[in-house]
Amino acid sequence: MAHSYTPGLKVTEKAIVKKERRLPLKGEVLVKVGDIVKADDIVARTELPGDVERLNLAGKLGVPPKEASSFLKVSIGEKIKKDQIIAESKGFFGLFKTSIPSPIEGIVENYSDITGMLTLRKPPKKVEIDAYVNGKVVEVIENEGIVVQTPATFIQGIFGIGGEVKGELKLVAKSPDYILTKNDITDELKGKIVIGGSLVTSEVLNECVKKGVLGIVVGGIDDKDLKDFLGEEIGVAITGQEEKGITVIVTEGFGKMTMAKKTFEILSKNDGKRASINGATQIRAGVMRPEVIVTYDIDTVVEESKHAEMGMDINSIVRIIRQPYFGAIGRVVGLPSQLQKIETEAHVRVLEFEFEDGKRIILPRANVELIEE
Amino acid sequence: MKEKDQIIRILATDCGSTTTKAILIEKRDNEYRLIVRGEAPTTVEAPYEDVTKGVLNAIKEVEELAEIKILDGDKIIKRDKAEGDGVDIYISTSSAGGGLQMMVAGVVDKMSAESAARAALGAGSIVMDVIATNDKRMDHERIKRIRTLRPDMILLSGGTDGGTITHVVQLAEIIQAADPKPRFGAGYKLPVIYAGNNKAVEEIKERLEKKTALYIVENLRPTLEKENLKPARDKIHDLFMEHVMAQAPGYKKLMDMTDVPIMPTPGAVGLLIETIGKRDKIEVLGVDIGGATTDVFSYFQNTFNRTVSANLGMSYSISNVVKEAGLKNIMRWVPFHMDEKDLRNRIRNKMIRPTTIPSTLDELQIEQAISREALRLALEQHKTMAVGLKGVQKERTISDAFEQTSTGETLVNMLTLNLIVGSGGVLSHAPRRVQSALMMIDAFLPEGITMLTVDSIFMMPQLGVLSTVHEQAATEVFEKDCLIRLGSCVAPIGNIKEGQEAVKIKFDGKEYSFNFGDMGVIPLELNKKVKAIITPSKGLDLGNGKGKEIEAELEGGVVGVIVDARGRRPFNLPENDNERVEKLKKWIKALNVYPEK
Numbered sequence: 001m002a003h004s005y006t007p008g009l010k011v012t013e014k015a016i017v018k019k020e021r022r023l024p025l026k027g028e029v030l031v032k033v034g035d036i037v038k039a040d041d042i043v044a045r046t047e048l049p050g051d052v053e054r055l056n057l058a059g060k061l062g063v064p065p066k067e068a069s070s071f072l073k074v075s076i077g078e079k080i081k082k083d084q085i086i087a088e089s090k091g092f093f094g095l096f097k098t099s100i101p102s103p104i105e106g107i108v109e110n111y112s113d114i115t116g117m118l119t120l121r122k123p124p125k126k127v128e129i130d131a132y133v134n135g136k137v138v139e140v141i142e143n144e145g146i147v148v149q150t151p152a153t154f155i156q157g158i159f160g161i162g163g164e165v166k167g168e169l170k171l172v173a174k175s176p177d178y179i180l181t182k183n184d185i186t187d188e189l190k191g192k193i194v195i196g197g198s199l200v201t202s203e204v205l206n207e208c209v210k211k212g213v214l215g216i217v218v219g220g221i222d223d224k225d226l227k228d229f230l231g232e233e234i235g236v237a238i239t240g241q242e243e244k245g246i247t248v249i250v251t252e253g254f255g256k257m258t259m260a261k262k263t264f265e266i267l268s269k270n271d272g273k274r275a276s277i278n279g280a281t282q283i284r285a286g287v288m289r290p291e292v293i294v295t296y297d298i299d300t301v302v303e304e305s306k307h308a309e310m311g312m313d314i315n316s317i318v319r320i321i322r323q324p325y326f327g328a329i330g331r332v333v334g335l336p337s338q339l340q341k342i343e344t345e346a347h348v349r350v351l352e353f354e355f356e357d358g359k360r361i362i363l364p365r366a367n368v369e370l371i372e373e
Numbered sequence: 374m375k376e377k378d379q380i381i382r383i384l385a386t387d388c389g390s391t392t393t394k395a396i397l398i399e400k401r402d403n404e405y406r407l408i409v410r411g412e413a414p415t416t417v418e419a420p421y422e423d424v425t426k427g428v429l430n431a432i433k434e435v436e437e438l439a440e441i442k443i444l445d446g447d448k449i450i451k452r453d454k455a456e457g458d459g460v461d462i463y464i465s466t467s468s469a470g471g472g473l474q475m476m477v478a479g480v481v482d483k484m485s486a487e488s489a490a491r492a493a494l495g496a497g498s499i500v501m502d503v504i505a506t507n508d509k510r511m512d513h514e515r516i517k518r519i520r521t522l523r524p525d526m527i528l529l530s531g532g533t534d535g536g537t538i539t540h541v542v543q544l545a546e547i548i549q550a551a552d553p554k555p556r557f558g559a560g561y562k563l564p565v566i567y568a569g570n571n572k573a574v575e576e577i578k579e580r581l582e583k584k585t586a587l588y589i590v591e592n593l594r595p596t597l598e599k600e601n602l603k604p605a606r607d608k609i610h611d612l613f614m615e616h617v618m619a620q621a622p623g624y625k626k627l628m629d630m631t632d633v634p635i636m637p638t639p640g641a642v643g644l645l646i647e648t649i650g651k652r653d654k655i656e657v658l659g660v661d662i663g664g665a666t667t668d669v670f671s672y673f674q675n676t677f678n679r680t681v682s683a684n685l686g687m688s689y690s691i692s693n694v695v696k697e698a699g700l701k702n703i704m705r706w707v708p709f710h711m712d713e714k715d716l717r718n719r720i721r722n723k724m725i726r727p728t729t730i731p732s733t734l735d736e737l738q739i740e741q742a743i744s745r746e747a748l749r750l751a752l753e754q755h756k757t758m759a760v761g762l763k764g765v766q767k768e769r770t771i772s773d774a775f776e777q778t779s780t781g782e783t784l785v786n787m788l789t790l791n792l793i794v795g796s797g798g799v800l801s802h803a804p805r806r807v808q809s810a811l812m813m814i815d816a817f818l819p820e821g822i823t824m825l826t827v828d829s830i831f832m833m834p835q836l837g838v839l840s841t842v843h844e845q846a847a848t849e850v851f852e853k854d855c856l857i858r859l860g861s862c863v864a865p866i867g868n869i870k871e872g873q874e875a876v877k878i879k880f881d882g883k884e885y886s887f888n889f890g891d892m893g894v895i896p897l898e899l900n901k902k903v904k905a906i907i908t909p910s911k912g913l914d915l916g917n918g919k920g921k922e923i924e925a926e927l928e929g930g931v932v933g934v935i936v937d938a939r940g941r942r943p944f945n946l947p948e949n950d951n952e953r954v955e956k957l958k959k960w961i962k963a964l965n966v967y968p969e970k
Contacts, residue, residue: 024554025554049552051513051516051517052512052513052516052550052551053512053513054512054513054516054546054547054550109550112542112543112546112580114538114539114542114576115539115542115543115546117512117543117546119546119550121550158725158726159721159725222714222717222718223714223717223718223720223721224713224714224717227717233692233695233696234692234696235684235690235692235693235696235697236684236689236690236692236693237689237692237724237725253718253721253722253725253726254717254718254719254721254722254725255715255718255722281725283689283724283725283727321722321726321729322722322723322726322729322730322731322732322736323719323722323732323733323736324732324733326722337437342732343732343733343734344731344732344733344734344736344737344804345804345805345968346730346731346737346802346804347804348730363732364729364730364732366414366728366729366730367729367730367732369726
């Protein structure tokens, strides 16, 4: 009966993964339920309304807003070319005419006889979304997108930057605690996703960008380095929009953090395989964590692993997620129900934790997370 | 819902952005008292993605601790008679769902646009951008901005009632041309609230009704001299509940479980603060510091104000506190030397694992250092918002009118302030109550005589909503179990030479003296009030002028009377790192703030 714990991040070698692919605006879905899609296939498209240009028509013609529309040479909704004369004053006996050319190519959207403003709109922009992962379309969200399902290796990170990229995973770290250096980033890594160890610095990140590395998966990063690399401080944890030329996925946390053994092993096994990764993180309602997905053949059988939903129990494997002993993995050996006083003098629910070497400590239940099998 | 006299056992929860808190109240021996409290992490994260899971977990803890049965599977047992298993009523507040991001537009940047920004901020929003016809941008730049920012909603204002409509219609046309889409969900229209010239309503409808979800409220600047923010604020609030909070997974299910509508957490706390101010005829400052947001409530000059600093908080928003305050300002409160790199990483790790708690003393001290800056910044923001709102104060006596400050001047006055109420995890759960007192003193710098209190276990939100359905129960629990009285704080204004005698306090035949630069505590037990003669030294002021003695009532509490002779206007901390740490340690020792290592 223990509920004060943090659900862990998913690190699974084989699971059924569902990805929703949604357009930013309503549009056209190009596939149907049951279709098998490749990661790069375009599955839906739409057109974003073009940019708008507003023209002070009444002002330019020198007439009151209510009268200006009578000088229009085009009608609302009509297509126009750049420099096409769209309005013209009559002038005196054909002289001193004011001609107004269109500043853009597009359409005439509307005219306001209160403000005297004419609104012109540029042609729409195409927006397409791809499947992101290989898989099968299991749901179509009408006019908006689809849900793709696939058996895959699925690893959630704790924090990331940069958006979706796809590329071949390349094991560069020699061990989970390896610290990447500039020399590790060779020309061969162009277009690939680097698997690192415990730390990446801004120097190495910049080298990755220089060499055309698409993404990097690593245990930890110093916040100072992240700030230097981004050129600004991250305020609220909503990321994914950064355009730094690389997607970074941090699996453990800030600082030098040895990548969890299991995560490192699974990533190593996938060395050379193509992965889809996304650094987008949103630590708030509708939480989003960064992810690494390596898909299997669509017919691969997956036995759904037992979920950690039952909660924490004696013998549950957990990871410590706060100082001291941050990152340590061990076993729960005691779950006293009464509140206990800790070093800060706070009375909290605690658990007894056993390290791999048998050493035991008491710590707040809130400071561990379940490792999902 | 049951009749009031049939309500014996009350269950109330508050779904915060980080933790979900449940309290059980029961009528025993003819009075309502808090029985137990449970909590669990809020479950918006995968794999749960359902806020009700956290609620049920918190209730399970209540069940365990109170040894009664409340749940039948995933259902709360609502009993028919006031006996047996289950509860008589279940209510909840919620602040899960994250922040509200708005854009505001007004005709003139310093007038209607500024009023609109105030309305949006006051309703708890982050203002992403302010668009005004004189903001020196081209229309296409404004349009692009609206499109790329994708706000949760837009507040449009401009023009006085009956005045010219051209400019505000122009703004509507810009919004129309931008054809904005909401941040969440491609399916629904972006809410736009129109609070401008009433003469332009038809023109606005014509332009925006089809493309947006348009709501018309009273003009927030009906005349140049009047500001009337309430209708716009209330509407923002309603839409926040409908559009933004409803994004929190499971929220709709929770709505079905409660007996009365779920109240937003800041609304519920505000209700309590306003009630105290009105009832006791005092000036009150309340603060609720949460994981994502910090709310400040004040009752000054008979006017209630509330602001929500949407990006100042102790978990999700902790990194933003660093960004806004600067690392140096946070480090100044840490009573030991520490490496910048280490501090940065620790703060970030709290951001990404928001439900963890400090388990060592230095971790606790770091969190409490950050909280001081979050509280300080939240009060700064509140001061700029809590100004004389002429529009909402229709009836005033002549004496009130003379006291009224001019527009733009803050109502917040730290010298006339009588009571500070602190709430929220970091204040309510501080292992020693004196830690909460010191956090609030350092952050708010109260002046003169101010009573300090703290919400014992962070249950003001639940009591706020309870007060709307059962005032007696809410009041009894608030007085007896919720509000912890820490003690009066005495803080003279001004600066004199370090080490000189700063203030003398006489009561009960005893005299206490404190030197400038020091802090100290005079023991005075809980609920005891004394008349004291307090004499500041020549260069210092306690409200009657420099060096002038005052007679004031001091109240005891779980800490006692706290004397802060460190100076005000300005309050200074040593620039030198070693001196600073020494100073902090001295004050910590004087007040016995932390256990000796």
